Amino acid sequence: MRRANAQLQSDRRAEILAAAQRCFVRSGFHGASMQDICAEAGMSPGNLYRYFPSKEALIAGIAERDRAEVGQQFASADLSQGVFAVLEGMAHHHFAVRPSEQVLLCTEVMAEARRNPEIARISNGFDADVRKWLTDLLRNAAARGDIPEDVDFDGVVTMLMVIADGVWWRRALDPDFDPEAILPVFMNITRHMLRSRPRSVPAPNCPTAAKECDE
Numbered sequence: 001m002r003r004a005n006a007q008l009q010s011d012r013r014a015e016i017l018a019a020a021q022r023c024f025v026r027s028g029f030h031g032a033s034m035q036d037i038c039a040e041a042g043m044s045p046g047n048l049y050r051y052f053p054s055k056e057a058l059i060a061g062i063a064e065r066d067r068a069e070v071g072q073q074f075a076s077a078d079l080s081q082g083v084f085a086v087l088e089g090m091a092h093h094h095f096a097v098r099p100s101e102q103v104l105l106c107t108e109v110m111a112e113a114r115r116n117p118e119i120a121r122i123s124n125g126f127d128a129d130v131r132k133w134l135t136d137l138l139r140n141a142a143a144r145g146d147i148p149e150d151v152d153f154d155g156v157v158t159m160l161m162v163i164a165d166g167v168w169w170r171r172a173l174d175p176d177f178d179p180e181a182i183l184p185v186f187m188n189i190t191r192h193m194l195r196s197r198p199r200s201v202p203a204p205n206c207p208t209a210a211k212e213c214d215e
Contacts, residue, residue: 009051016041016051017065020058025104029055029112029119056118059109063122066102067129074133083141083194088187095167095179095186107172110165131157138194147194156193163189 019041023032113120
């Protein structure tokens with residue numbers, strides 16, 4: 001009986017989060033009221049507040065739901081097919097397959113994070129998890145010999161996340177944007193970044209070189 005009740009509560013939470021997501025996408029974080037979310041979920045305010053006391057709590061619940069999904073994708077990544085195949089599969093899923101509603105919600109949360117410290121905390125926590133998962137994936141790939149060990153992992157992961165954010169913003173803003181079309185370009189950039197770190201060239205110190213620099 002307890003297991004059935006726990007499943008009912010879990011299902012109800014999922015329904016509320018889905019309703020909140022639709023409201024946030026339709027009206028924005030500020031435009032969507034808790035009353036709107038109650039109506040969308042088909043429940044009374046008192047019942048909804050038992051699950052989520054605020055809009056920030058709803059965003060936290062959505063983030064945790066998505067974190068579990070993304071974490072499972074990284075946990076099940078099969079590096080035996082090669083790290084570039086894994087990255088391409090992930091990019092295809094997150095750039096092109098994920099529903100537009102999720103993309104629009106993500107950009108809404110990123111915008112709200114500039115003004116709301118609690119939303120910023122939630123967003124930054126999610127980003128930190130994704131950064132760790134990506135870094136671990138690349139380091140494991142380097143240990144397998146797929147990529148050089150002297151890659152600038154922090155720099156590459158930062159740029160991969162910047163590109164992903166940009167793709168989602170473009171999807172949110174441009175109805176004609178085709179994420180499938182940029183996947184080959186993204187993979188070319190990724191392969192280039194995952195080469196070994198370029199060696200720095202020492203500055204010339206001979207008198208002739210110094211004279212030329214002065215000129």
